Amino acid sequence: MLEYGVVWIDHHEARIFEVGPEGLHSEVVKAHPHPRPHGHRTRQSDHAEGDVHFFHDVAGALAKPDQILVVGPGTAKLQFMRWMHQHTPKIENKVVSVESADHPTDGQLAAYVKAYFHTDEQP
Numbered sequence: 517m518l519e520y521g522v523v524w525i526d527h528h529e530a531r532i533f534e535v536g537p538e539g540l541h542s543e544v545v546k547a548h549p550h551p552r553p554h555g556h557r558t559r560q561s562d563h564a565e566g567d568v569h570f571f572h573d574v575a576g577a578l579a580k581p582d583q584i585l586v587v588g589p590g591t592a593k594l595q596f597m598r599w600m601h602q603h604t605p606k607i608e609n610k611v612v613s614v615e616s617a618d619h620p621t622d623g624q625l626a627a628y629v630k631a632y633f634h635t636d637e638q639p
Contacts, residue, residue, distance in 0.1 A: 520633040521581030523574060524617060525588040525596055525626055527567065533629050534581050540626060545573045562603040567592070571599040575607050577616065585632055586608045587617035 519536030547570040553613055562597040574596065578584055584607070588595050600608035613632075620628065629635075 518582040518633075519580055520583050520585075521578055521636060522585040522587060522625055522629040522630055522632070524577060524620065525574065525582050526588065526590060526592045530570075530577070531625060532574070532577050533622075533625050535629050535633065536581075536627075537633050542622065542626070543577050545570070545577055563578070567595060568599070571596050575600055575604045578607050578610075582610060583633065585629065586611055587628075589616065589618050605613045 517537045521532060521534040524531045524553055528547050532543045532545065534541045547567065586597060593616075597608065597611065597614055600611075616629075
């Protein structure tokens with residue numbers, strides 16, 4: 517039986533839900549702090565540079581699912597996809613779709629992975 521996963525990602529955290537033969541599993545991966553001088557505003561490029569370790573941790577948490585859905589509210593999901601293309605192509609190849617999603621609850625994400633992949637595992 518296949519395992520399915522959804523990762524909701526922004527620049528602060530990734531919430532991962534997996535559904536498979538063992539039921540539903542969830543995990544949260546927090547971003548690493550981005551040190552910056554006082555008064556320095558965060559630019560898009562600051563996120564891209566600082567997210568390398570975060571993206572590595574998220575990709576590692578996605579090693580088990582056979583098919584993955586990547587969702588999120590902003591640019592982090594696209595930056596994560598670009599990072600995976602360069603660093604973890606085996607995990608990137610398991611991504612079936614990248615979609616926008618604002619800030620769903622954990623219950624909504626669990627229901628979303630079940631509905632998207634047509635699985636009847638109970639959350």
